[in-house]
Structure formats: C-alpha cells, structure tokens
Amino acid sequence: MKKLILESILNLTLSLASVCYFAQSGNFKIKNPHYSRTDTRILKVSNSEWKKILKPSLYKVAREADTEMAFTGKYYEFDEKGTYYCAVCGSALFLSTSKFATTCGWPSFYEPVRRNSVKYKKDTSYNMVRTEVLCVRCDSHLGHIFDDGPKPTGKRFCMNSVCLDFVPLKKK
Numbered sequence: 001m002k003k004l005i006l007e008s009i010l011n012l013t014l015s016l017a018s019v020c021y022f023a024q025s026g027n028f029k030i031k032n033p034h035y036s037r038t039d040t041r042i043l044k045v046s047n048s049e050w051k052k053i054l055k056p057s058l059y060k061v062a063r064e065a066d067t068e069m070a071f072t073g074k075y076y077e078f079d080e081k082g083t084y085y086c087a088v089c090g091s092a093l094f095l096s097t098s099k100f101a102t103t104c105g106w107p108s109f110y111e112p113v114r115r116n117s118v119k120y121k122k123d124t125s126y127n128m129v130r131t132e133v134l135c136v137r138c139d140s141h142l143g144h145i146f147d148d149g150p151k152p153t154g155k156r157f158c159m160n161s162v163c164l165d166f167v168p169l170k171k172k
Contacts (some may be wrong), residue, residue, distance in 0.1 A: 031053060050063050051111075091117060108157060117136055
C-alpha cells in the first residue's frame with residue numbers, strides 16, 4: 001500500500017512538472033486579444049478573464065505567483081540571440097545580450113530591455129523577504145530579482161521560462 005501511494009505521488013509530481021514549463025503556444029496567442037508586441041498600454045484584465053485565455057501552467061505562475069521547477073524551463077540553458085517578451089501580454093522584457101549563465105535553475109538577466117518594462121513588489125512568501133518582478137503592462141509575475149548578478153548592474157533577474165516568449169534576432 002505504501003509503495004502504491006509513493007508511486008502515485010511520484011507520477012503526479014512528474015506529470016505536473018512536465019506541464020509547468022511550457023509557455024503559451026501559438027494557438028493560445030490567437031485567442032488572447034491582449035497579446036501584442038507593439039502595444040504598450042497598461043492592461044486592466046481580471047484574473048477570471050486571464051484564466052479563460054491562458055494555459056493553466058502559465059496562469060499558475062504568471063497570475064498566482066507560482067514558480068516553475070528549477071532546471072526545467074526551456075530558456076534555462078538557452079543561448080540564442082533575440083528578445084524575450086511577456087508570454088501573457090507580449091511586452092518586451094529582456095534582450096539576450098543581458099542573459100547570463102547561472103546555476104540557480106532559471107534563466108537570468110542582469111537588466112530589463114527598458115527600465116519601465118518591469119516593476120517590483122515586496123514578496124514575503126515562504127518566510128523569505130524577496131523582490132518580485134512583474135510585467136509592467138499586465139501585472140503578471142515573472143520571477144524575482146537578487147543583488148548577486150554580474151556587472152554592470154550587479155542584479156540577477158531570475159525569471160520563469162513559462163512567462164517568457166522568445167523571438168530570435170533576424171539574420172541579415
């Protein structure tokens with residue numbers, strides 16, 4: 001009986017882990033009337049509306065401030081040149097030139113694409129004091145910022161891959 005319960009817990013954990021790190025697919029973006037890589041207007045969309053639009057894995061992280069499992073996100077060891085956008089609303093967040101290798105388990109950047117592309121909020125969850133990073137356009141949770149990054153900023157924007165869309169640099 002004990003073995004059966006442990007196997008069930010393991011299977012559930014693995015199935016949840018596999019769901020939690022895939023960003024929105026193209027099909028979801030078609031159904032998301034708020035997604036735009038050019039519109040910079042602040043969105044006022046209720047969580048009940050986002051829940052109808054977003055994949056459950058993205059909703060859980062972006063709208064409920066969950067965290068994807070370390071070392072599972074598709075952008076963790078990703079090194080193509082291009083721009084990272086918010087997977088919820090399409091707002092530009094980071095350039096690949098600010099991404100750096102880290103052992104923390106999540107893609108990390110030392111600065112956002114623009115100072116006003118993200119905003120910050122004190123996070124005291126899990127008996128810790130951290131600074132949460134949110135998309136300024138849609139108020140979605142992206143990850144956290146820490147003071148242990150490389151020069152020139154000394155910051156580490158530790159982001160959830162599921163909250164990011166990547167567009168590669170166009171080749172000439």
